[in-house]
Each structure stands twice: as C-alpha cells, then as structure tokens.
Amino acid sequence: MSEKSFPWRRFLPQSALLVMSLSLFACGGGSDGSSPASIKLPALSNLFNWTQAEKVVGFSHSAEILSTEPFKSSGNPGNLPDAASAVAALAANTVYQYGKNPDGTLRTNNTVDDYMNHNKISGLLVIKNGAVALERYAMGMDRNTLWDSKSAGKSVVSVLMGAALKDGSIKSLDDTVEKYVPELAGSAYQGVTLRNLLHMSSGVAWNENYLDSRSDIVAVINCVAHKTAGCILNHMKTLARAKDANTGAPTAQGTVWNYSTGEAFVSGLVVQRATGMSLSKYIQSKIWQPFGMEADGNWWLESDGGVSFGGGGFNATLRDYGRLGLFVLNNGKLANGTSVLPDNWVTDSTTWISQSAVPGYADNGSYGNMWWFNPAYDDGVHNASPLFTNIGAPLQNTTVPTGAVPVQSRGPVQDQPGASSDWTFMAIGVFGQMIAINQRENLVVVEWGVWDKPDPHCCDSTDPTYIANNPYNEEAIFVNALTEALH
Structure with a gap:
C-alpha cells in the first residue's frame, strides 16, 4: 500500500517540553543499551527520536510528566x-x-x-x-x-459520549457543538453536529502533521505541555473551514473525512460540559x-x-x-x-x-x-x-x-x-x-x-x-x- 493509502494514521505524542529525569524503578533498560538508572525525556520536538527506553518511561509515567x-x-x-x-x-x-x-x-x-x-x-x-x-x-x-493510550483514548471518549447520550446529558447527536461549547459560536465549528464531530467530518481545516512545526497538532500538544488553561479551545476557535482544492468552495460538513485530534478534544469537552464532570x-x-x-x-x-484532554x-x-x-x-x-x-x-x-x-x-x-x-x-x-x-x-x-x-x-x-x-x-x-x-x-x-x-x-x-x-x-x-x- 502506498503512503496515500494511510492518510488517516495520525499520531498523538507524549507532550513533555521540559527535560526531566525519571527513575525507571520497575522498568528495565532498553534493548538499545540505554541505562535504566536515569532516563531524560527530551523536548517535544525530539519525540520521534526517542530511544526505546525513553518511550517505555514516557508512556508509563504520564502522571509524573503532565497534569x-x-x-x-x-x-x-x-x-x-x-x-x-x-x-x-x-x-x-x-x-x-x-x-x-x-x-x-x-x-x-x-x-x-x-x-x-x-x-x-x-x-x-x-x-x-x-x-x-x-x-x-x-x-x-x-x-x-x-x-498511556495515545489516540486509543479517542475511542474511550466516544464511549463516554454514548453514555452521556444514554443518561440524557446529551440530547441528540444532531445537536450542534455550540450548544455545549458556546465559545465555538461564530467559529468554523458553528452548526457542526456532534455526529460529524465524532466522524471527524466537520469540514473544518486541520493539520495533524507532527513533522510540521506549524501544524495544528503541534500547537495543541504545546498547550498541554505548557499547561495553559483554555489554550486548546482558543486554538480551535481560530480554525477555518476547509476548501475544495479544485473549486475553492467551502467544504460542507459530513462530506470529507479528516483526522483531527482537536475534534477529539472538543468531543471530550462536550461530554464534560454536558455532564458537568471531567x-x-x-x-x-x-x-x-x-x-x-x-x-x-x-x-x-x-x-x-483544567479540562480533560479528550485527544488521548x-x-x-x-x-x-x-x-x-x-x-x-x-x-x-x-x-x-x-x-x-x-x-x-x-x-x-x-x-x-x-x-x-x-x-x-x-x-x-x-x-x-x-x-x-x-x-x-x-x-x-x-x-x-x-x-x-x-x-x-x-x-x-x-x-x-x-x-x-x-x-x-x-x-x-x-x-x-x-x-x-x-x-x-x-x-x-x-x-x-x-x-x-x-x-x-x-x-x-x-x-x-x-x-x-x-x-x-x-x-x-x-x-x-x-x-x-x-x-x-x-x-x-x-x-x-x-x-x-x-x-
């Protein structure tokens, strides 16, 4: 299969900008020979070059790295x-x-x-x-x-939205996002249904490329790394509607699928606002x-x-x-x-x-x-x-x-x-x-x-x-x- 066959495999990195030392305790050393005594987690920009031992520590020590x-x-x-x-x-x-x-x-x-x-x-x-x-x-x-689940946590968010629908906290998947997150009124997300949010077919532009320092996913992960309240929602408010590459016409919701960690975050925020619980x-x-x-x-x-991170x-x-x-x-x-x-x-x-x-x-x-x-x-x-x-x-x-x-x-x-x-x-x-x-x-x-x-x-x-x-x-x-x- 060509790379184009998998445009939807997107990646949720461990978001630690600060260099930290963690004792592995139960974690053994990596097969690359890294010492188990002290592993320094590198800056976010170096995530894709982490050694196996660094990943093992980073993925098993979320509570010591992040909020x-x-x-x-x-x-x-x-x-x-x-x-x-x-x-x-x-x-x-x-x-x-x-x-x-x-x-x-x-x-x-x-x-x-x-x-x-x-x-x-x-x-x-x-x-x-x-x-x-x-x-x-x-x-x-x-x-x-x-x-750490990484993006497998998105599926857990989906389950929780189902639970909120069952208990009546969410009335319908045909409800629009701004009903639960009024800060998105007037943004590209106004009028987007919860159903299309779950499907990641909102029609809103999003760049999930981790190799692009200007991408939306990097901006969102930086919000988490810096522990900045309201940062992600503020970023979501700035997004524009995607456009058809051939006609330039705005993309209608429900017509194009585009994987977005941001939309998983918003889905999680909907659940939190609807239920009044993290x-x-x-x-x-x-x-x-x-x-x-x-x-x-x-x-x-x-x-x-702050709010829970529904993206993972x-x-x-x-x-x-x-x-x-x-x-x-x-x-x-x-x-x-x-x-x-x-x-x-x-x-x-x-x-x-x-x-x-x-x-x-x-x-x-x-x-x-x-x-x-x-x-x-x-x-x-x-x-x-x-x-x-x-x-x-x-x-x-x-x-x-x-x-x-x-x-x-x-x-x-x-x-x-x-x-x-x-x-x-x-x-x-x-x-x-x-x-x-x-x-x-x-x-x-x-x-x-x-x-x-x-x-x-x-x-x-x-x-x-x-x-x-x-x-x-x-x-x-x-x-x-x-x-x-x-x-």
Whole structure:
C-alpha cells in the first residue's frame, strides 16, 4: 500500500517540553543499551527520536510528566478468570505467515514471541469468552503499570459520549457543538453536529502533521505541555473551514473525512460540559467503578486543574484495558444487566463512514465514531493466508442478512466466506497501542507498544529481515491469527 493509502494514521505524542529525569524503578533498560538508572525525556520536538527506553518511561509515567486526574476503582474488581489450559495453549502457540526469512523464503511460522519482538510490544493481553487466554509483559512492565493510550483514548471518549447520550446529558447527536461549547459560536465549528464531530467530518481545516512545526497538532500538544488553561479551545476557535482544492468552495460538513485530534478534544469537552464532570470523574462513575475495574487510572489534563484532554492521554493497567474492551464487547452492559450505552451505540460506532473509505483496502470506510476498521491486506505475498478465516457470514454491519459480503473490493479468497478482520474493530494509538474487539468471536486483544517510528512506512527495506512497510498490517494479521486459533 502506498503512503496515500494511510492518510488517516495520525499520531498523538507524549507532550513533555521540559527535560526531566525519571527513575525507571520497575522498568528495565532498553534493548538499545540505554541505562535504566536515569532516563531524560527530551523536548517535544525530539519525540520521534526517542530511544526505546525513553518511550517505555514516557508512556508509563504520564502522571509524573503532565497534569493528570485520577479515576478510582471500586476496590471490588470484576472477575477476570484464567482461560482453560487448552485455550491458553492455543493462544500461546498461535503462528502466522508474514514477511520473509533472510534467505528469501516465506516466514510461515511467526510466533507470539516473534510478534512481540518485531513490534516492540511491552504488554499483550488476549481475552476469549471473558477469560484471560494470554497475558505477557516485557521491558519491565507488569500488572501494576499504568500505560498511556495515545489516540486509543479517542475511542474511550466516544464511549463516554454514548453514555452521556444514554443518561440524557446529551440530547441528540444532531445537536450542534455550540450548544455545549458556546465559545465555538461564530467559529468554523458553528452548526457542526456532534455526529460529524465524532466522524471527524466537520469540514473544518486541520493539520495533524507532527513533522510540521506549524501544524495544528503541534500547537495543541504545546498547550498541554505548557499547561495553559483554555489554550486548546482558543486554538480551535481560530480554525477555518476547509476548501475544495479544485473549486475553492467551502467544504460542507459530513462530506470529507479528516483526522483531527482537536475534534477529539472538543468531543471530550462536550461530554464534560454536558455532564458537568471531567472525563476522569465521568468514566469513574459510569464505567470504572460499576464495571469493576481493578486499579485506579488517570487522564491527561490540559492544565493543572483544567479540562480533560479528550485527544488521548487515558492511562490504565493492561487488565483494565481488557475489561474496558469487554464492556464495549458487551454493548455497554454491566454485570447486573444495566445498559450504560444506547442499544445500538456500538453498532453505530463501528458502521464505517464512506467518507473515510480507502479504495481496495476499506471500500466501505475505515472510521466510525472514533473507532477503526483495520483489515489485514498483505501477509508478504499478496496471498491471504491466514488473513481469511472461516468464522461464518455475514460480515460486520452488513445490511445483507445472509451470505458473505466482502468489505474489500476483492472477493473472498481460498473459498472462505469472509475475513475475520471484517468482524473486528479497534481503538488505535500511535506507536502500537490497540484494543481490538471481535463481538462475533467474543474476543478482546490489548496491545501496548513502543514502535521505532509512528509512520506506517517504518522500516528499512534493505534489511534482509525486512517484513513489511506497515506495522498496522502485521498487527491486523496477528489479530486474525489469534481469531482463527481460538475460533
């Protein structure tokens, strides 16, 4: 796939402008030889050159770097048992085809360990039928580590907006933004619906390029780094409506998809204004305590005592990420049957909007209400194996009640009815953060990562062990392999 095929992979960096020294304590040294004794977090402008050890510290120490607000567990964690030994063995022994060996032959026997090593995974959790089938940590992480979601936190904001809609704090997704954030009246966001805000199809111009010092995302992250109250909203007020490159006409909302961390921040602000609670307090009251999370977490704040940062910055333990995945998998229902989300919220959130379509890859779209569709597309030889799995049809969210309806323009291969990834939706964050959920297979996969580079074209193709030019692809293939192994 070309770089143009992935314009929507955007990156939420750790925002620390000050040089700080942090003791790693439980964190081990990096594979690059960095000493675990003291890691200095560099300036924001150097984020993409952080060593692996610096990322490990930065991603696991948000509360020591930024302003954060805790959300508390109930002290009575919900049951998360271990899976039967036979199921655990299936997960542990999962293999998948991807890339080539140094001699040019296909790599058909990649293992879970290979996956963790390839993708620099610090935590991996697989929950099948409500039980832990696989749980692994690396780089000094453990069950007590709080890890930064990066942009996977946007999907959490989407869940909280659903909760606010269910409890009546938000009246309708057809409400316009300024109803809840009146400061945006008279701006390019006036009249933009909450639905189009969630879809990131507001029609407002936004530059998410981290390599551009003048970009909007850099301006917003600088607001957080400097802990400046009101800074992000002030920036959002300055944005102009995008224009059609050919006609110069203003872009109408709902017609063009453009990934924007700023719009996730505004979505989080809508939830806070509507409920009268910070994101931390709201998730604590609606999900964290009622669903029985086992540990406290925290969420970035724009400034000391300021508003929550809805663009990311959600921090929790690996197992509580898994429990959050189970909450969504179960359509937002608590153990007592109480529904926290509207009945169709998860289905609506994972109905991919056509504006985000990537022809030949995700013809029906790759984005919903801040959730991703990330199908595998290449196992190294453009011959889908084991990308496609016989798990039954129809595919996720198809309007056809029977039969296979392939999402990609290509038809199903190897006489299989559909791709397992077509049933999987994901919360995705830069550098390898993921919550993958497959309701049909009753499967949740959580991943923490410290990829070398955030850009999909991450690797050196001259390396004889080169496996692919897009880590998101291996991620999807691995999830598919787990889906097949545990089916």
